[in-house]
Structure formats: structure tokens, C-alpha cells
Amino acid sequence: xxxxxxxxxxxxxxxxxxxxxxxxxxxxxxxxxxxxxxxxxxxxxxxxxxxxxxxxxxxxxxxxxxxxxxxxxxxxxxxxxxxxxxxxxxxxxxxxxxxxxxxxxxxxxxxxxxxxxxxxxxxxxxxxxxxxxxxxxxxxxxxxxxxxxxxxxxxxxxxxxxxxxxxxxxxxxxxxxxxxxxxxxxxxxxxxxxxxxxxxxxxxxxxxxxxxxxxxxxxxxxxxxxxxxxxxxxxxxxxxxxxxxxxxxxxxxxxxxxxxxxxxxxxxxxxxxxxxxxxxxxxxxxxxxxxxxxxxxxxxxxxxxxxxxxxxxxxxxxxxxxxxxxxxxxxxxxxxxxxxxxxxxxxxxxxxxxxxxxxxxxxxxxxxxxxxxxxxxxxxxxxxxxxxxxxxxxxxxxxxxxxxxxxxxxxxxxxxxxxxxxxxxxxxxxxxxxxxxxxxxxxxxxxxxxxxxxxxxxxxxxxxxxxxxxxxxxxxxxxxxxxxxxxxxxxxxxxxxxxxxxxxxxxxxxxxxxxxxxxxxxxxxxxxxxxxxxxxxxxxxxxxxxxxxxxxxxxxxxxxxxxxxxxxxxxxxxxxxxxxxxxxxxxxxxxxxxxxxxxxxxxxxxxxxxxxxxxxxxxxxxxxxxxxxxxxxxxxxxxxxxxxxxxxxxxxxxxxxxxxxxxxxxxxxxxxxxxxxxxxxxxxxxxxxxxxxxxxxxx
Amino acid sequence: xxxxxxxxxxxxxxxxxxxxxxxxxxxxxxxxxxxxxxxxxxxxxxxxx
Numbered sequence: 249x250x251x252x253x254x255x256x257x258x259x260x261x262x263x264x265x266x267x268x269x270x271x272x273x274x275x276x277x278x279x280x281x282x283x284x285x286x287x288x289x290x291x292x293x294x295x296x297x298x299x300x301x302x303x304x305x306x307x308x309x310x311x312x313x314x315x316x317x318x319x320x321x322x323x324x325x326x327x328x329x330x331x332x333x334x335x336x337x338x339x340x341x342x343x344x345x346x347x348x349x350x351x352x353x354x355x356x357x358x359x360x361x362x363x364x365x366x367x368x369x370x371x372x373x374x375x376x377x378x379x380x381x382x383x384x385x386x387x388x389x390x391x392x393x394x395x396x397x398x399x400x401x402x403x404x405x406x407x408x409x410x411x412x413x414x415x416x417x418x419x420x421x422x423x424x425x426x427x428x429x430x431x432x433x434x435x436x437x438x439x440x441x442x443x444x445x446x447x448x449x450x451x452x453x454x455x456x457x458x459x460x461x462x463x464x465x466x467x468x469x470x471x472x473x474x475x476x477x478x479x480x481x482x483x484x485x486x487x488x489x490x491x492x493x494x495x496x497x498x499x500x501x502x503x504x505x506x507x508x509x510x511x512x513x514x515x516x517x518x519x520x521x522x523x524x525x526x527x528x529x530x531x532x533x534x535x536x537x538x539x540x541x542x543x544x545x546x547x548x549x550x551x552x553x554x555x556x557x558x559x560x561x562x563x564x565x566x567x568x569x570x571x572x573x574x575x576x577x578x579x580x581x582x583x584x585x586x587x588x589x590x591x592x593x594x595x596x597x598x599x600x601x602x603x604x605x606x607x608x609x610x611x612x613x614x615x616x617x618x619x620x621x622x623x624x625x626x627x628x629x630x631x632x633x634x635x636x637x638x639x640x641x642x643x644x645x646x647x648x649x650x651x652x653x654x655x656x657x658x659x660x661x662x663x664x665x666x667x668x669x670x671x672x673x674x675x676x677x678x679x680x681x682x683x684x685x686x687x688x689x690x691x692x693x694x695x696x697x698x699x700x701x702x703x704x705x706x707x708x709x710x711x712x713x714x715x716x717x718x719x720x721x722x723x724x725x726x727x728x729x730x731x732x733x734x735x736x737x738x739x740x741x742x743x744x745x746x747x748x749x750x751x752x753x754x755x756x757x758x759x760x761x762x763x764x765x766x767x768x769x770x771x772x773x774x775x776x777x778x779x780x781x782x783x784x785x786x787x788x789x790x791x792x793x794x795x796x797x798x799x800x801x802x803x804x805x806x807x808x809x810x811x812x813x814x815x816x817x818x819x820x821x822x823x824x825x826x827x828x829x830x831x832x833x834x835x836x837x838x839x840x841x842x843x844x845x846x847x848x849x850x851x852x853x854x855x856x857x858x859x860x861x862x863x864x865x866x867x868x869x870x871x872x873x874x875x876x877x878x879x880x881x882x883x884x885x886x887x888x889x890x891x892x893x894x895x896x897x898x899x900x901x902x903x904x905x906x907x908x909x910x911x912x913x914x915x916x917x918x919x920x921x922x923x924x925x926x927x928x929x930x931x932x933x934x935x936x937x938x939x940x941x942x943x944x945x946x947x
Numbered sequence: 948x949x950x951x952x953x954x955x956x957x958x959x960x961x962x963x964x965x966x967x968x969x970x971x972x973x974x975x976x977x978x979x980x981x982x983x984x985x986x987x988x989x990x991x992x993x994x995x996x
Contacts, residue, residue, distance in 0.1 A: 573952030578959060765970065771963035775956060849971065908971050 253302040254334060255294070255413055258323060258358060259342035260351050261309030264370040266290070267400035268342050269306040272410070291334075296414045305334050311350070313357040313452060314486060324456055327361055328449055338416035339365045340409070345375055345382070348505060352497045353490070359393065360423040360448040364416045366394050368409060373399040378517055379508040386504040392420045425492055427451050430485050434477065455482050519739055523615045526622070533616060537703055538695065540603045545699040548595035555595070556871040559588030563863070578774050581863040586770025589856035589872055590762055593677040598755045600673065604641070605750040609742030613638070618736070627714045628721030633663040637713055640670035641706070642754065644910040647672075648917055662720045664914055665927055668905050669713035671706045673758055674851040678901050679705055681855050685877055686894025701898075708902055765849050766856040773820060773846060773860050780818035788814040820861065834900065834936070835893030835943040837882055848906050884947075892946035900939035905931035 257272075259265045273292030290306035307323045326332055327339070339358050343351030348369065359365045369382065387395045394412045398405035412419075427447040428435035438450055454476055477485070509521050522528055563580045570576040607613045620634040633651070640647035644667050651663040671679075679702055687698045784791070792810045815821050824838030831841040839861050847854035855872065862875040879888040905911070905928045914924040969975070 571948055571952075573949050575952035575955040575959075578956050764966070768963040768966045768970075771959055772967065775960045849967070 252293075253296070253300065253413060253416065254337045255302045255304045256326065256334070256336035256339045257304060257306045257342060258339055258354065259309060259368075260311055260344070260347070260354060263309070263342045263344040263347075263351060264400050265309065265342040266306060268340075268368060268370060268398065268406075268409075269304060271400050271403055271406045272302075272304055294410065294413070296410050298414070300414060302410075302413055303334075305336070310354065312354050312490075314455070314490075321456075324452065327358065327363065328452060336363060338413055338419070339363050340368055340413070341365060342368045342370050345369050345371045345380055346378060349494075349497055349501055352500070353493055355391070356424040356493050356496065357448075359391070359421075360425055360427065361452075362421040362423065362446050362448075364393075364419040364421055366396060366409070366412050366416070366419065367391060368396045368398050368405075370398050370400055372397045372405065373402045379511040381506045381508070383504045383506075387500065390500045390504065391424065392422050394419055423448065425489075425496060427489075429492065430488050434485075455486055516739060520615065520736065523612065524618055529615070529619045533619060536607070536612075537706070538700075540600070541703040541706070542696055542699040543603070544596050544599045545696050545702070548599055551595040552592055555592045556588070556873065559584055559591065560871050562588075574778065577778065578771065581778075582770050582774025582860050583767060585859035585863040585872065586766055586774075586856040587763065589859040590677065590759060590766050590852055592872065593680060593852075593855075594755060594759060596680060597673055597676060597758055598751050600676070601642075601751045601754040602747065605747040606742050608750075609740070609746055611736070611739045614736050623714065624717075627718040629659060629662060629714070629717050633659065633717070636663050636667050637670050637710065640667045640672060640713075642673055644668045644670070644672050644907065645913045648910065648913045651917070658724050661918065661923070662717050662724065664917055665720060665923065666713040666716045668907070668910055668927065668931065669709050669716060669903070671709040671902070672851070672907075673754075674762065674907065675705075675709075675901055677852045677855045678847075679898060681873065681876065682889070682894050682897050684873055685889040686891050705898060705902055712903065762850050762852045766853050769846050769849055769853050770856050770860045773842070773857055776820035776823070777815055777818045777861055780814065780821065782817070784817040785814055788817065815861070832883065833943070834939045835881075835890070835896050835947060837879070837888055839879075840888075840897070844900070844906075849908055851901065851906055854901075890947075892943050895946055896939040896943035899942050900935045902935070903931060903938055904935035 257265055257269050269290060269292065272294040274294075292304050292306075294302040294304050296302055305326075307326065310323045313324055313327070326334060327336070329335060341351070341355040341358055343355065352367075355365065355367055367387070375381070382397065384395050384397060396405050396409040396412055398409060400406070428439075430451075435447055435451075439447060442450055476482075509517060523532060563584045566580040566584060567576060570579070604613075607616070617634045617638060620638070624633055636647040636651045647667045647670070648664050651660050651667070683698050683701050687701045690697050692700060779785070789810050792806065792813050816825070820842055821838070824842045827841045827845065828838040831838070831844070836844075839858065842861065843854045843857040846857045858876060859872045862872075862879065876889055877887065880886065881888045881890075881893075911924040911928060914927060915921055918924070
């Protein structure tokens with residue numbers, strides 16, 4: 249029996265490694281669990297030419313040798329331990345022809361361990377469809393190894409691979425990247441301390457804390473007094489290593505790999521070619537947004553009208569069946585209108601999440617992120633900032649947390665600081681009610697004007713976020729860059745079940761999350777609006793009656809006058825009039841001022857607050873929208889919600905940093921109050937100035 | 948009846964104020980959930996919300 253060659257099959261997950269294993273081993277393969285390790289490894293025997301045999305070990309998939317999980321560690325421990333009975337004579341790195349760049353990172357690391365390493369480029373049958381051409385000679389020359397072009401599915405290239413395994417001794421063990429270039433001085437000291445060891449192996453031991461032979465991380469220090477750098481320095485060197493490797497890979501692929509999308513015939517490629525096109529990609533995305541916002545407006549108007557009327561009737565019904573008194577009024581005028589102010593927006597929010605889920609499920613959202621990455625780079629951010637900015641359309645809190653995947657601190661900080669500009673779902677109720685009041689329900693070029701306005705506000709939020717990022721980038725001087733890698737999923741028909749679950753969960757969390765706060769604030773506001781100090785409040789009826797000419801025709805006007813007088817002299821009225829001078833230049837009255845202050849708890853509270861304040865003392869069954877439309881500007885006369893004051897309010901909400909929870913999460917993520925306070929002051933001041941200019945120009 | 952309704956309003960108001968304070972200003976130790984105080988966070992604070 250001839251010598252058996254130990255072969256390790258290594259590669260990124262989903263590169264078709266197991267298919268290659270099956271083709272190599274045929275029916276000889278066996279599956280076995282190794283003692284003490286829960287991760288499954290497969291082993292089998294491959295018959296080679298000239299009567300030789302190879303023992304093939306199919307190791308768990310790993311993206312690199314910087315282990316972050318137990319199964320990845322299994323691979324490294326084997327590759328670092330020459331005494332292991334499975335230590336490979338030759339390593340076969342299986343890569344996917346479509347993701348060669350990413351796969352080559354692992355290849356270069358393994359080659360640097362000075363093990364003979366063969367590169368298998370699998371899924372070669374897809375090359376034509378994807379418009380890919382490879383120059384194998386260039387790849388072999390640059391990588392200093394043998395490259396096998398294989399299609400495990402079509403069983404092509406396997407015999408050539410077997411031949412390469414057989415002749416593994418002829419493969420160079422010269423590393424792709426000399427570890428010492430990461431930090432020449434540090435690695436020179438390491439070489440002197442361990443003259444007989446591979447530098448890259450030592451480096452992996454230092455950074456991974458795994459054992460090989462009789463050398464381990466602690467022994468490095470104990471035995472030779474070698475000074476190991478701090479964890480942050482080691483991490484920085486690891487990043488440098490990755491960047492150097494990708495620089496090498498980029499140079500290699502520039503010569504050895506060509507992708508001609510024009511000659512690609514694959515359906516996915518065809519879609520990608522259009523959807524990620526540098527012009528059409530953005531046009532299509534814009535059209536998709538247009539359709540979504542039009543649909544949100546057109547489809548949700550009926551359920552919204554129904555909810556609005558139902559809550560108005562519920563208030564009236566509550567007043568009729570409960571004994572008259574302040575507690576009944578609290579429920580009918582405070583709690584029910586306050587809750588109505590949030591429930592009414594469920595249809596539109598559900599539709600928004602429905603469309604977002606469709607985009608995510610179909611795979612289109614990844615293309616959007618890819619498209620946005622191009623814009624981000626021009627504004628000094630990496631593509632990784634796109635994910636927080638896109639998720640900011642739901643809520644700023646998870647979006648701020650999503651910035652954790654950005655390694656570069658300054659890029660992360662900028663992302664955190666600009667995320668609150670993106671239009672979160674909490675702003676939606678405010679936008680919707682104001683748009684309904686001040687933008688005519690008419691068509692422009694076939695598109696609903698209200699829908700167009702809403703879309704413009706979303707684009708304004710996103711645009712402001714990236715412009716702010718650009719300014720911050722200039723101020724904060726980012727020098728280093730982080731890299732953005734996104735795996736494009738295949739297009740697929742969205743699963744209705746997944747979409748439904750997503751819509752229900754997101755809508756539920758929106759309603760329940762904000763609902764409790766709105767309920768509490770509605771109660772507080774109602775009490776503050778229904779009670780007041782001194783004679784002006786307690787003797788309001790006498791004061792108003794004595795100054796009013798009472799007759800049958802003006803009786804209802806008298807009631808309204810008394811209610812308005814009481815509200816003006818209630819606790820909330822006193823507070824509101826205190827802040828009125830600040831909001832009058834923006835075109836608002838003190839009631840809107842109170843709503844702005846209370847919406848600091850959560851933006852959605854704005855509508856609930858106005859619904860509660862306008863309901864106090866009102867005996868009529870009226871919808872929130874009609875109550876707001878009927879409000880009169882105390883200074884200018886005429887409707888309070890005009891085009892000028894409406895636009896001013898929309899702009900104020902587009903730019904103001906109002907949500908307390910967002911401030912808290914920014915403080916938590918940045919570990920200081922400095923950034924959230926700066927965010928609060930700058931954003932609020934900017935919102936105020938823009939709203940002021942808008943009102944003064946449009947009034 | 949009016950007195951009773953005023954008392955109910957007062958109690959509801961106190962509950963609402965208490966909720967807002969514990970939500971945004973200060974939460975006494977006994978109201979903090981065990982789950983919240985004992986949850987494990989990663990080295991860089993990952994997994995903490």
C-alpha cells in the first residue's frame with residue numbers, strides 16, 4: 249500500500265466544498281465526529297493515479313484565520329499543529345468563482361502558513377452566464393501555486409485536481425504576504441525570540457490565543473520575555489494585515505479576473521445590471537419610492553377615515569353612558585382622543601412596513617444598500633453607514649445601535665450623529681396630519697400631491713443626513729477607512745407569511761411602544777388643561793358671561809368662549825403662553841408649542857397632544873383632523889394651519905432632535921453626554937431657524 | 948359623585964406622572980427588572996440595549 253496523502257479541504261461557507269469532497273471521494277466517504285469537538289468534520293479516501301490514496305478531510309467553512317467561532321477555531325488548531333495526525337500535506341482551498349475576492353483572503357492566509365496550498369475555483373459552469381473570464385496562468389504565477397478550475401456539480405476539473413494533489417511536493421510554499429511587512433521592527437524581535445518558527449504561525453498564536461506544538465501565547469512571554477503588544481495594537485495590526493491582503497488580491501484580480509456584465513446571460517445578473525446601474529438604478533429606486541408613497545396615501549385613506557370617525561363616536565358614546573364628571577371627561581376628552589391620535593396611523597404605517605418587507609424579502613433592499621454605498625463614499629462615509637440610515641426609517645434607536653458594526657470610531661460617531669435626520673416612523677403621524685391639513689388633495693402629473701410631499705420629506709431627511717455627514721467628515725478629519733462587504737442575495741418571490749409577520753411585529757411595536765407614553769402624556773395634559781389656579785380659571789364662566797352679550801343665538805359661541813378662556817388660564821395654558829413668544833415667529837400658537845414640547849417624549853405624541861388639548865371642553869363629536877382644521881390663529885386670524893405654518897412645522901419636525909429615547913441611546917453608545925447634547929442643541933437650533941425662514945417667506 | 952371622580956382623576960394623574968418619570972427621568976432600583984440588570988453584555992457592549 250502506497251503512502252497516504254493528508255489533504256484538508258478548506259474554504260468559505262457555501263463555496264461547494266462538500267460537493268468537491270464528494271466528487272473526490274466518490275462512495276468512499278465516511279462521516280465522523282471527532283472526540284471533544286461538537287463541530288462536524290467529514291473524512292474520506294480519494295484514489296489517486298499511480299495507486300496512491302489521499303485522506304481527505306472536509307473542514308468546517310471559515311471566512312478567515314481570524315477565528316471568531318468555535319468551528320473556525322477547529323480549522324486553525326489543525327493548521328497550526330504539525331503533530332496532529334490529520335495535519336495536511338497539502339491544503340486545498342475551495343473558492344466560488346463569483347466571490348473570488350473574498351475567498352482569496354483565506355487562501356493567502358493558509359498559504360502563508362507555508363503549507364503547500366492548491367486553489368480550487370469551483371462553480372466554473374457559471375462563468376459564461378455571469379460574464380466571467382479567468383486567466384489561470386496569471387493567477388498561478390501571482391499566487392505561486394496550482395489553480396484548478398472545477399465544476400463539482402458537472403464533475404469537470406476533478407481529475408486535474410487529483411493530479412495536482414498527487415504532485416503536491418512541486419507546489420511552492422513561498423508566502424503571499426511576508427508577515428514582517430505589517431510591523432518590521434516587531435516581527436524582527438519575534439524572529440529573534442523564536443528563530444525556528446514560522447513568523448505567520450507565531451503571529452496567529454499571538455492574535456488567536458490558540459496552541460500549536462509546545463508554543464502558546466503565554467509561553468511566548470514566559471520563556472523568552474518577549475513583549476506582546478496590547479490587544480488594541482494587535483487588533484490594529486490585524487486590520488492592517490487584512491488591508492494588505494486585499495491590496496494584494498485586488499492587484500491579482502485586476503489582471504486575472506474579468507467580469508463583463510454586458511456578455512452575462514444570467515437572469516440575476518441582468519436584473520442587477522439594471523437595478524444597480526449608476527443611472528437607471530437610482531431612477532428605478534426613485535420610481536419605487538414614488539409608487540410606495542402614492543399607495544400609502546391612496547390605500548390607507550378609507551381605513552383612516554373609519555378609525556377617526558370611530559374614535560370620535562367612542563368619545564361621544566363614553567360621555568353618554570358614564571356619569572357626568574371630571575373622570576368621564578378625562579376618558580372622553582383625554583385618553584380616547586390621545587389614543588385615537590396614534591391608532592389612526594396604523595394603516596399607513598402597516599402599508600409602509602408592508603412595502604419595506606417586500607423590498608427586503610425580494611432581495612431588492614440589498615441592491616439599494618449597494619446603490620447608496622456609492623453616494624455614501626462621496627460624502628465620506630462607508631457603505632456600512634447605509635444599514636443604520638436605512639433602518640432609521642423605522643426607528644432611530646435600533647439604527648444607532650446598528651452603527652456598532654462600523655469599526656472606524658469616527659465613521660461610527662458620524663453615523664450615530666446623523667441617523668436622527670432620517671425619517672423614522674414616529675414622524676409619520678406628524679407629517680401625515682399636517683400634510684392632510686395644508687397640502688391640497690390634488691394630482692400633479694398624475695401623482696397625488698400629498699404623496700409627493702411625503703416622499704420629499706423622506707428624501708429631505710436622508711439628504712440632510714448625508715450632507716451633515718459630509719460636514720462632520722470635514723470637521724472630524726477621518727483618515728482611515730473601513731471596508732464594506734455585502735453579499736447580494738438571489739432574487740426571490742417574497743413569502744407572504746414572512747411579510748405578514750414583519751408587518752404585524754413592526755406595527756405592534758410601534759403602537760405598543762408609543763402607545764403607553766401617549767396614554768400617560770394624554771392624561772397629564774388633560775389634567776393640566778382641565779385644572780388651573782386662581783379666579784381666572786375657577787370663575788371663568790362668570791368673567792366671560794359678564795363680558796358677553798348672551799342670547800339664544802350665541803349660546804354655543806358663549807360655551808366655546810368659556811372653554812377657550814378656561815383653557816387659556818389652565819396650568820397648560822399658563823405654561824403654553826410662557827413658551828408662546830418663542831413659537832409665534834414660526835406661525836404656531838401656544839397649543840402647538842405645548843405639543844412640540846410634549847413630543848420630546850416621542851414624536852407621535854404631537855398629534856395625541858393636539859387631539860387632547862383641542863378636545864378639552866368640546867361637546868361635539870369631531871374628528872382630529874376637523875378639530876385642527878377649525879383652529880384659528882390668535883394673532884393673524886384665519887386658519888391656524890395654513891400652507892406657511894404647515895410647511896414650517898413639517899420642516900421643524902424634519903430637522904429637530906426630539907426623541908428622548910434617541911438621546912439616551914446616543915449617550916449609551918458614545919459613553920458621554922457630550923455628543924447627544926451637541927446633537928440636541930445643533931439640530932434643534934437648525935430646525936428652529938429653517939422653520940422660521942420657511943414661515944416668514946411663505947406667509 | 949364629583950368628589951369620587953376627582954379622586955379617580957387624581958389617582959390616574961399620579962400613575963401617569965409616575966410612569967413618565969420612571970420612563971424618562973429616574974427608575975428606582977426595585978422597579979428595575981432582574982432580566983435587565985443581569986443580562987450579559989459583550990466586551991464592547993454588544994447585545995446591550
